Amino acid sequence: MNKLLIIEDDLALSAALARRLTKQGFECAQCNDASEGLLMARQFNPSHILLDMKIAEQNGLTLIKPLRGLLPKVKLVLLTGYASIATAVEAIRLGADNYLAKPVDTQTLLNALSIEIEDEDLSVAFTEQPISxxxxxxxxxxxxxxxxxxxxxxxxxxxxxxxxxxxxxxxxxxxxxxxxx
The missing domain is CATH 1.10.10.60 (Homeodomain-like)
Incomplete structure (x- = not known):
């Protein structure tokens, strides 16, 4: 079974994501701050991680390298409500496998969690229509x-x-x- 860790400070969104992805066959764990996220990553040993870009006052980008160090093969997807090309490139450069703008539909999430991105391919997965x-x-x-x-x-x-x-x-x-x- 695929194990998904959701690191998101919006508790309602985190719960909604967990419900949606549990229906798709993921075993989900949730946490709402950066230090708890690193601890849960160690304990839960997920195959996939959904990481929010802004976790309370912290920047989710700073968690990418430590999470990669703990779980080198994890599929890591960064979610953000404030999408930009600069942060997308930075997230991919730091080791995120994908980058999605909120709100995101279930199919886009599933695609991001399962499609392999080659190292040379720095394509950024936004929803069908980018934010105006x-x-x-x-x-x-x-x-x-x-x-x-x-x-x-x-x-x-x-x-x-x-x-x-x-x-x-x-x-x-x-x-x-x-x-x-």
Whole structure:
């Protein structure tokens, strides 16, 4: 049986992924922080790992090498709500087998967990339709705002925009990106 470790700080998403993939034949274990993820990897000895890009205040990219050191043959897939080409390339360079933007459908997950990627092939698996630039901007603004505990002035300063401009952007509804849920 395939064993899957899900390292994801969003407990609801982690539980949903575990339910979906258990139905597909995986034995799933879940954890929600980086140190617990490394401990569970040692104890559970998974054949597959789904690793979130942002685990609380930590960056999931920093876990790729230690996880590879523990489990050199594990199939490691990085999940992110903030997809970019730069982080995709970095994830693959550090040893991730695949890189997926959230939300991700079950079939895309299954494909990412089972398809071998050759070392020379640095192809990046995004969902069928990549995130639009407007949606990516919206999600980035939301992430920076959350990191600043809702402080609009500090967020505007970090984003290099006027506070009023940021307030106008925040009043708009999130941009739909027509990706499957």
């Amino acid at each position: 630039p407007k949606r990516l901007e919206w999600e980035h603004i939301q992430q920076v705002l959350a990191n600043n505990n809702g402080n609009v002035s500090e967020t505007a300063r970090l984003l290099g925009m006027h506070r009023r401009t940021l307030q106008r952007k925040l009043l708009k509804k999130p941009i739909a990106d027509n990706r499957p849920a």
